[in-house]
Amino acid sequence: MFSQTVEYALRAIVYLASKSPQACTTDQIAAATQVPKPYLSKVLQNLGRNDIVRSQRGIGGGVMLVKTPAELTILEVVNAVEPIERIETCPLGLKSHGRHLCPLHRRMDDALASVESAFGSTTLAEVLNEPTSSPPLCEPAASLRKKVSGKVV
Amino acid sequence: MFSQTVEYALRAIVYLASKSPQACTTDQIAAATQVPKPYLSKVLQNLGRNDIVRSQRGIGGGVMLVKTPAELTILEVVNAVEPIERIETCPLGLKSHGRHLCPLHRRMDDALASVESAFGSTTLAEVLNEPTSSPPLCEPAASLRKKVSGKVV
DNA sequence: GTTAAATTGGATATTGACGTCCTGTTTTGT
DNA sequence: ACAAAACAGGACGTCAATATCCAATTTAAC
Numbered sequence: 001m002f003s004q005t006v007e008y009a010l011r012a013i014v015y016l017a018s019k020s021p022q023a024c025t026t027d028q029i030a031a032a033t034q035v036p037k038p039y040l041s042k043v044l045q046n047l048g049r050n051d052i053v054r055s056q057r058g059i060g061g062g063v064m065l066v067k068t069p070a071e072l073t074i075l076e077v078v079n080a081v082e083p084i085e086r087i088e089t090c091p092l093g094l095k096s097h098g099r100h101l102c103p104l105h106r107r108m109d110d111a112l113a114s115v116e117s118a119f120g121s122t123t124l125a126e127v128l129n130e131p132t133s134s135p136p137l138c139e140p141a142a143s144l145r146k147k148v149s150g151k152v153v
Numbered sequence: 154m155f156s157q158t159v160e161y162a163l164r165a166i167v168y169l170a171s172k173s174p175q176a177c178t179t180d181q182i183a184a185a186t187q188v189p190k191p192y193l194s195k196v197l198q199n200l201g202r203n204d205i206v207r208s209q210r211g212i213g214g215g216v217m218l219v220k221t222p223a224e225l226t227i228l229e230v231v232n233a234v235e236p237i238e239r240i241e242t243c244p245l246g247l248k249s250h251g252r253h254l255c256p257l258h259r260r261m262d263d264a265l266a267s268v269e270s271a272f273g274s275t276t277l278a279e280v281l282n283e284p285t286s287s288p289p290l291c292e293p294a295a296s297l298r299k300k301v302s303g304k305v306v
Numbered sequence: 307g308t309t310a311a312a313t314t315g316g317a318t319a320t321t322g323a324c325g326t327c328c329t330g331t332t333t334t335g336t
Numbered sequence: 337a338c339a340a341a342a343c344a345g346g347a348c349g350t351c352a353a354t355a356t357c358c359a360a361t362t363t364a365a366c
Binding site: 209 | 323325335
């Protein structure tokens with residue numbers, strides 16, 4: 001139900017949030033999130049155009065969050081790469097229904113609303129700070145440092 | 154977020170439920186639901202293979218629901234054409250996470266679960282019987298009969 | 307200034323979703 | 337038996353999502 005692109009974008013943002021406000025290179029993010037690097041760069045470009053991340057070219061450059069993890073919600077990220085399209089009007093174009101959805105589309109839109117609400121009320125900070133035995137993107141005990149192209153960060 | 158195919162399948166099933174236990178032709182359903190007829194026939198074939206509908210060839214034949222509208226949930230229809238895939242294990246394949254999802258995927262799966270739950274607890278009968286000013290698939294006042302290829306049913 | 311690091315953008319596969327069309331098969335009514 | 341109604345299935349076309357690759361551009365460090 002969620003596209004691969006959404007999954008990739010969220011992984012990248014979670015990683016960036018964990019490093020925030022530091023900038024990270026596409027290589028770093030790709031290694032940590034297991035997203036194909038060439039495609040990740042497209043996803044990050046997209047996130048850049050939608051003002052979720054900011055990028056800096058050249059040596060020492062990379063990508064960083066525009067907002068703080070506490071200010072950024074999952075919904076903003078999802079809507080940047082693949083907007084959740086609520087059902088506003090009757091998909092059959094029945095004029096008389098107007099803004100009033102039929103019971104079927106009412107329920108479909110309710111489902112969309114619940115997803116939107118859940119994602120909109122969760123910040124990246126909440127995701128990162130939640131006490132858990134499974135920290136996002138990494139093995140609980142072992143650090144990922146060794147895996148990141150031998151470069152210790 | 155919901156595919157076109159899911160939308161089409163649900164429209165067709167709602168229509169069939171409204172005529173249940175009568176059989177309807179693909180032409181009838183296509184006209185009432187505004188789904189392209191050739192594609193609708195594929196969707197209905199699919200619903201047939203998944204035992205949601207049963208079809209009868211020849212004159213007077215058509216497609217009908219296998220269950221009664223009261224026994225059939227929206228979820229069953231959705232899962233027949235495009236199963237809601239819950240996130241069971243860590244998409245990054247982190248062994249140590251095992252069945253325990255990280256906070257990010259926990260929240261994504263929670264969203265899926267809420268959709269699954271909402272769809273699973275709603276029967277077609279409930280959709281049809283809900284008091285509303287916008288009955289499913291048709292204009293509130295005018296009947297659709299005149300539109301259905303001139304054949305009064 | 308030159309070089310190396312890093313993103314940007316364009317061009318190009320590949321795959322599945324969406325959609326169409328045609329032929330074959332089953333069934334009913336005459 | 338024949339004709340018409342109706343679904344079944346395969347072949348095909350189109351387009352967007354996914355993914356890759358390469359050349360161009362920016363930037364920091366020496």
